[in-house]
Amino acid sequence: MSNNHKIVYGTPKTFGGHGIGVCPDELFVSAILGCLNNTFLDFQRKFELELKALSLKGKATAIFDGEGYNITGMIISGEVIVGENEIETGERCLELMKEYCHVTRTIKDCISLEYNISVHEE
Numbered sequence: 001m002s003n004n005h006k007i008v009y010g011t012p013k014t015f016g017g018h019g020i021g022v023c024p025d026e027l028f029v030s031a032i033l034g035c036l037n038n039t040f041l042d043f044q045r046k047f048e049l050e051l052k053a054l055s056l057k058g059k060a061t062a063i064f065d066g067e068g069y070n071i072t073g074m075i076i077s078g079e080v081i082v083g084e085n086e087i088e089t090g091e092r093c094l095e096l097m098k099e100y101c102h103v104t105r106t107i108k109d110c111i112s113l114e115y116n117i118s119v120h121e122e
Contacts, residue, residue, distance in 0.1 A: 025071070029058040032074065035103035040080075043093040043100075050083030051090075052122045073112040080119045090119040 009024065011017025022030075033056045044051050056078035062069045082090040094117060098104070104113055 025060060025062075028071070029060050029074065032101075032103050032107075033058050033076070035101045036076065036097055039101040040093055040097040043096045047089050047093060049089045049093055050086050052081040052083060053079065054081075055079050056117070071111055073114065075114045075116065077116040078118075080117060081122050082119060084121055087119055087121050090121075094119060 007027070008021035010019065010021025012023050013019040037054065037056055040054060041051075043049075044054075056076060058077075059075050060071050061073045061075075062071045080090050080094060098115060107113075
């Protein structure tokens with residue numbers, strides 16, 4: 001990891017672990033959300049969008065296929081709050097975020113992604 005950051009990995013209690021540390025599945029979801037967040041902010045700066053708030057949440061779905069678990073999809077929800085008369089620009093940044101996030105582009109053919117992100121002005 002860069003900058004000497006360290007991650008403590010762990011197994012959830014529901015799977016026999018101690019519940020200490022971060023589960024790899026949580027890191028997977030976090031990586032996707034982090035990339036989407038950074039991609040949105042890149043376009044927000046480019047278009048000089050007045051951004052009041054950006055909040056993203058993710059939930060992965062997994063199935064057991066008889067041999068092991070597979071992550072089959074992810075629902076990404078959230079809210080973008082923009083300044084007055086900025087809704088169109090906020091929606092454009094959202095669309096470009098979906099199109100250009102390199103992590104979601106990498107997984108798009110094997111994991112379905114559903115977006116439920118609203119844009120409001122304040």
